[in-house]
Amino acid sequence: HGHLRQIRCSADGKPLTCMKDDEDVYFPFSLIKKRFDVSGHDIDENNFEWTTSYARVKIPEFKTYTYASEFGHFASYSVETRDRVRCINPATGIPMSTQWDSTPYYYPIQIAQFGLQHYSRMLAANESTLRLVELGKEHRDWQGSASTVHESSVRTYFKDDETGVEYVNVSAGAQLTNAGVYVYLKNEPDLHVVHFRWRPAENASFTFLVKVLETGSLILLNYVQVEDTRCVWADKVAAGKDQISFTYALGDSSNEWTNVTRDLLVDAARAMTTLGAGKKTDNVIYHPGDLKYVSVGFRGEATLLQRIYQKPQAHRELFLTAADWAVQIQDSKGGWSIPVERSIAERKLVLPPGWYSAMAQGHMLSLLTRAWTVTKNEIYLQSAVKGMELFQKLANDGGVRNDFLENMHWYEEYPTTPGSFVLNGFLYSLIGLYDLSNVETSKEFNKTVDEGINVANQLFINGTRSLLTLLPLFDTGSGSLYDLRHVGLGSAPNLARWDYHAVHVYLIEWLHIITGEQLLADTAQRWAAYARGNRAKHN
């Protein structure tokens, strides 16, 4: 390469500076990156790497799939640490989202993913080696509020003679400034999940105290029986120097025996995140070892089982909490409606609050089928079968189906009119239908369930036919489209960014594993190659 020098260049009329030597002309990567949606970074001073896709394209590691399998790669999901998850609501055990509305709300897709994540992690984890620590076994483990001179706390221990179960009654001042009755936590980094069972009076509350090891700050997490749309917020009263106090709204759970299972890392991080301005970079995530677990305390009047457990996980419980919530919340149409408005395509397509999503319905089918697998409780299958009804109704009739060119059934993540035909949501909905269809029919089931399984199969077959026919329409020759909204809107196509493209590849190969259809394997392979800079040929 001789005679290297700057020259004047233009790219479609736009002037810029290039380099030239005897062999070639060289264009700045900043231009290429902007034009062609590729990425690149310095490895060191003398090495630069261009990688077309910033997202890593993975394909499923499994070779077979059933309704009882891990749900794809969801064992690596972490709904709880997403910046748009405000909290795991302590009244329900369910995550709340602020993605499309600043007031946290229940978002069924996210809740199903939360359940499927914990189901998948449950399978991935070796439950038999689960470390479980019992606290509060001795009366002296239940500490009084030693630092407070104005308040006294009373602990009364008793035992059910028939069952042998040991209880403790606590009675302490109800104000948050009162330390109440408390039990020290084991400070082992992996034991971040705390579980207890209690029956609080109306004035009862509880508090976790943890310490951020890097800064030395103390975090007080107060769970108080109030209703508040915020779910979690920083208390206005300064708790003291290097000490931050938050309240979680516990709702009214008075006079009921209630299980409480909280992840200290999650609850502390979600609380701390509310201090930020809502930017992605403000999101706080704590890992084992980031926090010292100090204590759990109780105020007001409450009865507790005289055991508090600390453990590294509660996957089965959180999975079933999500499934139970789904059964309980399902409406008369079989839907899990989404309570916030959703608009796409610069508000050309708007779904008012209360809309349904085939992706939510499909995810719920996957979740509920697994809840049945684990519990054999048919109520979950009944809910799943009911959840299919909306697949059979058109979007403009309140359902979740649109027919592409009045012909090809498509289960709509966003059932807009005209249709949007989002690919990833459709693929997830097919997997949900497959999961339910994959359950073996049986005369021992309720008739509705038995027949519903066949309905799921037919819906899956119809959807698969559409997939095999329409998938090529998502292929741009150098990437994939996120949806087919442009057909109804007559607009430019909506290219999928690389992380969605990676999701497409994963899901298409997943459906290849399910169906054995070669078209899907070929497409997944070709699309994976697009992410490495390959492109289709021109005529």
Next chain:
Amino acid sequence: HGHLRQIRCSADGKPLTCMKDDEDVYFPFSLIKKRFDVSGHDIDENNFEWTTSYARVKIPEFKTYTYASEFGHFASYSVETRDRVRCINPATGIPMSTQWDSTPYYYPIQIAQFGLQHYSRMLAANESTLRLVELGKEHRDWQGSASTVHESSVRTYFKDDETGVEYVNVSAGAQLTNAGVYVYLKNEPDLHVVHFRWRPAENASFTFLVKVLETGSLILLNYVQVEDTRCVWADKVAAGKDQISFTYALGDSSNEWTNVTRDLLVDAARAMTTLGAGKKTDNVIYHPGDLKYVSVGFRGEATLLQRIYQKPQAHRELFLTAADWAVQIQDSKGGWSIPVERSIAERKLVLPPGWYSAMAQGHMLSLLTRAWTVTKNEIYLQSAVKGMELFQKLANDGGVRNDFLENMHWYEEYPTTPGSFVLNGFLYSLIGLYDLSNVETSKEFNKTVDEGINVANQLFINGTRSLLTLLPLFDTGSGSLYDLRHVGLGSAPNLARWDYHAVHVYLIEWLHIITGEQLLADTAQRWAAYARGNRAKHN
């Protein structure tokens, strides 16, 4: 820009050398060009221009369009100079193609384009200023074969007393080595079209003699009454030093009064092209000024009108020759069949010889409607109406229509099964249907014609509906697709190369002018911007 140096780079794993300064990393244009199908060239030593599309994107210059208008920009077409055009067959006046078969054949699409080209040029030219030169007016203009001692030539002049028309009988040796009776041509570069009217005996032939000014070579073009599939070929006998002799097969036209109209530039260039190896670069094109026009000579026995005309063009005549050929050759199904096999998609889709094309049918509609406009001879409209029948039959039933997703009517340039849904051919077929539908119905027409105009209108409406619905499927976000074959084949999409992309933009805007549909204007504008490097956004 300080500290400019070479560094090591990689592009999706492929190593290469880049340049780096303090501001950016620079990648070689050869890589960009290959990856992203863009073009670039040096303007001078210190200037380099990147132009995404090598093809110039034009939009129609007209603002209104009717069936009598110029056919798009076809006035700038030049079918005769295409490398795959073997000849303008002297027996028919019609071009013959070697595009998909080395034996020249009549290709109806090309013939219609030839006719429409000459119609458009006829409108574009100012006919009133047409320069026309009469030759052979004086007896002495008809030369004997002075250089031949063994042969004599006889010329007899007579006049039809009733009409006053003057004739000449020529009688000369029939061998090509004989110069026969000849008339010197005017050597004015623009007067490259020669016209005469004759009645040859079986042994008669004629010859043009021209000289290539750059090389000094003489070209002999002999038009001989033989049948030969080659149409034109170099004579094996050496005609002499710096002299090349060709034969054009005239077929049997003996004892018939026949008009002969030949373009010397075209005939010489087509003949010379046969000397090459068939590569595009072997194509010979002559422009006015490249050749000296020497003489036209006659051998054997023939009667001629005693006037030979030299002129710069014969657009009206060539246009009507094409239209008359269309009427004459149309088969019982109303089709202009294509006599060679056509395969696309690596022979996954094959049309055996004798197939029909909606593009051919549509072009013929445009041609025939114009022939009616010019002549008011209803025979052309009858042929056009008959030509619509194949639009109403499905491809797998021998017609030219496929229904995309069993729903959207598409007039197929290549009526394959599964459908290929080529865009440009469909657009041309719509224009053909529009042209016929645009003729005002009248009770003075034959009833079939009157009703046929309404059928054309309905076919146009159905096709336009498909266009408005399906056009977005051709949009890749950075270019356009040539067709939708990938839907039926489950393959990668077939990207349109830039010259076809430019055709798309032109035709879509043309249909916008016809229909007033805003979608078409928007699409043409967006696609034109793709050719300047613009790209659709990702989600």
